[in-house]
Amino acid sequence: MDIQTTAAPNKMIPSNIEAEQAVLGALLIDPDAIVKVVPILHTEDFYLEKHAWIFDAIFALHERREPIDFLTVVAELERRGTINDVGGAAYITALINAVPTAIHIEHYARLVERLSTQRRLISAAGNIAEIAYDSEEEIDAMIDHAEETIFSVAQRRMSRELISMRIAVDQFMDRLDYVQRHQGELLGVPTGFIDLDKLLGGLQPSDLIIVAGRPGSGKTSFALSMMQTAAAKYKKRVALFSLEMSAEQLVQRLVASMGEIDSQGLRLGKIGDEDYTRLVRATGELSELPIFIDDSAALTPIEIRAKARRLQSEHGIDLIIIDYLQLMTVRGRIENRVQEIAQISRQLKELARELKVPVVALSQLSRAVESRLDHRPQLADLRESGCLTGETLITRADTGERVTIRDLAARGDSAPVLTMDEHLHLRQAILTRAFPSGRKQVYELRTRTGRTIRASGNHPFYRISGWTPLADLRVGDRLALPRTLAHIPSQPAVLSEDRLLLLAHLIGDGCYVARQPLHYTNSDRACLDVVANSAAREFAVTPRIVQQENWYHVYLTANEHLTHGKHNPIAEWLQQLNVYGQHSPEKIIPAPIFTLGNAQIAFFLRHLWATDGNISRASAGRGYVIFYASTSRPLVAQVQHLLLRLEIQSTIRINRKSGYRPTFQLHIQGRDAQERFLTTVGVFGAKTQAAQNALAALRDIPANPNYDVVPKQVWEYIETARQARGWSLRDLHRRLGWAHDGTNRRKHGVSRTRLSHITSVLPDARLQSFATSDIFWDEISSISKQGEEEVFDATVPGYHNFVANDFIVHNSIEQDADVVIFIFREKMYYPTIEKWREAHPRSDKEYPGNIAEVLVAKHRHGPTKDFKLFFAEDQATFKNLEIAPQ
Structure with a gap:
């Protein structure tokens, strides 16, 4: 097949088909060249849609660390159902043949990106023209929208290039030299608060500073006090974006502060002669200050960025203040408030870095402050995301080790974890820190497969429509859980096969409680013999087999006389594993098992299934029933997790009988899951024949795709894609080869197989993600x-979610801030000294009155500290204690 090298169909639209083909061909002959292209190109930069599909397939292979060549790219396109749309394998071959070398790939990539930017500019210009023709919109709003449209085009080209360590060191030395030459001076924007300036060195360029407090704590007064000092005393240019108060209200506060005039009297017009003199002086001084106010009631980060850029270019700017964070919004479809606040904070941090100025954002604290006796704010109060209980297990993505979030917080460790990306694929990321978030009301959430997690009501979980707080979830909703944990790399063997199988059999049918003979019970001679032989080889014990009716006991007797300080070697080993002394309902799998490679995990489960596992023909039909049973729920949940490491889904059921402990059964259902279990894990001993029979029977049983379906809400995405193509519903059904039945199919979910078929006819990136995701x-x-x-x-950082208890959960959003400052005034809770004494009858602490505490709870570049200021209520301003009125 020959590649067409003619110009783009429409010469008015900037494009270069040859350059796009050159990029793709170069990637196919030199896969390593992708590292040169990734920082430059995105899928949407390609003019021809088929080129975008090919590039996306190549990029997906690169992301999965799979080889990139003709065969793998064709296979990926076939898997996505787009191979025919791109021109088949012949077109891929033509791309390879058209490019002799990949040496010029960066040049071609930049050409493709430049033309893509031109197309976006043309589109933006058209949008701006439409805005201008809209006579109903205010002219200021038109200009804002036009600026936002242009800046959105430019925004993607602003990513910083990598710099060499030599350049970075030179920049550091220049900064160090400057600091040494200006010792004793504030290098940041001064706040006027002595202790705060000593701690921070002033507000530093590129920092995002969050000032937070409960309503009425004085956040705005604190920010205005900083702004007044910076502008009046140090002539710093300040931009104030006030989403809550009008410019007139702000001026009133500033005049009251600068003139030391009673704010309430100023508001009511009750001004004496002496106050009037101070008023005239204050307004005169205030009018000369380099302060710029925007009191728009609703602003987006992009609008603030556009206005700040314009201010920077026209006047220069040293400090930006935003009052306040929660009143801001973002345009476009946002899944929930958690994501919206996270996006706003990230964009404000980007603004600080871009303009190289400190950005101070005021923030409202959650009501969690009110639930604590001392009412003192904590970092957790700042976050819009929720929290997990301490026993929640996080799986390390490098070793498979399971660590509780409580232990991670106590150790202060970072850890590689699994996270879900925007394409719903699992990948590795770094959990940089875990931390306590106080006490909260928690709920237990349980799913149909038996997985459980406990979290606060505002903790978000992922539905097909986006992140949703637990409090807004309902029974019947479907959540995104990992369909596999196979992404954890294989580990070298850490236990011998003898120890591994011995542990599996003892967990299933062994007795290792204290003051009881260590023994194993089973009726299968193969299991009895393998336990006896392994114990003898590994621990030099003398096994003794005793028959009791149809059962046999293997007593694992030590060869030496056991006295004080001398124990059975197997018992000592079980103690080291922290499992010795457990009764059946308490049994668990010890921690080292979770760090095994997949082959050893399968070996362990094969022998565990030989104890209390079941493989039997179903009472009805041709199918088989496969499950593992135990009276220990934690044990069954651990087995479920290990199966997930092997890409096998399972479901926990509870079997209750009067007079007996409940039994927990872990069922493996569906032909595909059962077949994978039987071929990957299997079973040891007498049950092997049943496993072979089941495997043979499964080959004649059709798969049931309804066990693993994408929720019915996916039809909304299908409808959007259909309407974008201009197809009627009947058109879509005809192209899919379906009988037309209106919207009846939308009442049910869609199997992954069917969704893949739909995307082959209706190509759509989001639908493709749902069809090929790592999500169950x-x-x-x-x-x-x-x-x-x-x-x-x-x-x-990055994807802002992680896998915990085999759920996918959202994380904290506080990490964007460089500095977090809390304003805490106890007088808000105890307005009189009588109420203070009533609440603190045994305290020798003085009534705080108008003393406010400033808590620097986070300082990315240095230490944290608490200090005190005086709050002049009548003037609504903060002052250093040294100059406060006595």
């Missing part, structure tokens, strides 16, 4: 209130 959409079976407990949160 599990149904919520119950949500129950659990009471108040200590809870924890974590930070995962």
Whole structure:
């Protein structure tokens, strides 16, 4: 097949088909060249849609660390159902043949990107023309929208290039030299607060500073006090974006502060002669200050960025203040408030870095402050995301080790974890820190497959429509859970096969409680013999087999006489594993098992299934029933997790009988999951024949795709894609080869197989993500209130989510801030000395009155500290204690 090298169909639209083909061909002959292209090109930069599909397939292979060549690219396009749309394998071959070398790939990539930017500019110009023709819109709004449209085109080209260490060191030395030459001076924007300036060195360029407090704590007064000092005393140019107060109200506060005039009297017009003199002086001084105010009631980060850029170019700017964060919004479709606040804070940090000025954003604290006796703010109060209980297990993505979030917080460790990307694929990321978040009301969420997690009501979980707080979830909703944990790399063997199988059999049918003979019980001679032989080889014990009716006991007797300080070697080993002494309902799999490679995990499960596992023909039909049973729920949940490491889905069921402990059964359902279990894990001993029979029977049983479906809400995305193509519903059904039945199909979910077929006819990136994701959409079976407990949160920069308890959960959003300052005034809670004494009858501490505490709770570049200021209520301003009125 020959590649067409003619110009683009429409010469008015900037494009270069040859350059696009050159990029793709170069990537196919030299896969390593992708590292040169990734910082430059995005999928949407390609003019021809088929080129975008090919590039996206190549990029997906690169992301999965799979080889990039003719065969893998063709296979990926076939998997996505777009191979025919791009011209088949012949077109891929033609791309390879058209490019002799990849040496010029960067040049071609920049050409493609430049033309893409031109097309976006043309589109933006058209949008601006439409805005200008809209006579109903205010002219200021038109200009704002036009600026936003242009800046959105430019925004993607502003990413910083990599610099060499030599350049970075030179920049550091220049900065160090400057600091040494200006010792004793504030290098940042001064705030006027002595202790704060000593701690921070002034407000530093490129920093995002969050000033937070409960309503009425004085956040705005604190910010205005800083702004007044910076502008009046140090002539710094300040931009104030006030989403809550009007410019007139702000001026009133500033005049009251600068003239030391009673703010209430000023508001009511009650001004004496002496006050009037000060008023005239204050207004005169204020009018000369380099302060710029925008009191728009609703602003987006992009609008603030556009206005700040214009101000920077026209007047220069040293400080930006935004009052306040929660009143800001973002345009476009945002899944929930958690994501919206996270996006706003990230964009404000980007603004600080771009303009190289400090950005101070005021923020409202959550009501969690009111639930604590001392009412002192904590970092957790700042976050819009929720929290998890301490026993929540986080799986390390490098070793498979499972660590509680409580232990991670106590150790202060970072950890590689699994996270979900925007294409719903799991990948590795770094959990930089976990931390306590105080006490909160928690709920237990349980799914149909039996997985459980406990979290606060505002902790978000992922539905097909986006992140949703637990409090807004309902029974029947479907959540995104990992369909596999196979992304954890294989580990070298850490246990011998003898120890591994011995542990599996003892967990299933062994007795290792204290003051009881260590023994194993089974009726299968193969299991008895393998346990006896492994114990003898590994621990030099003398096994003794004793028959009791149809059962046999293997007593694992030590060869030496056991006295004080001398124990059975197997018992000592079980103690080292922290499992010795457990009764059946308490049994768990010890921690080292989770760090095994997949081959050893399969070996361990094969022998565990030989104890209390079941493989039997179903009572009805041709199918088989495969499950593992135990009276220990934690043990069954651990087995479920290990199966997930092997890409096998399972479901926990509870079997209750009167007079007996409940039994927990872990069922493996569906032909595909059962077949994978039987071929990957299998079973040891007498049950092997049943496994072979089941495997043979499964080959004649058709797969049931309805067990693994994408929720019915996916039809909304299908409808959007259909309407974008201009097809009728009947057109879509005809192209899919379906009988037309209106919207009846929308009442049910869509299997992944069917969704892949739909995307082959209706190509759409989001639908493709749903069809090929690493997600299993599990149904919520119950949500129950659990009471108040200590809870924890974590930070995962980048994708802002992580896998915990085999759920996908959202993380904290506080990480964008460089400095977090809390304003705390106890007088808000105890307005009189009588109320203070009533609440603190045994305290020798003085009534704080108008003393406010300033808590620097986070300082990315240095230490944290608490200090005190005087709050002049009548003037609504903060002052250093040294100059406060006595």
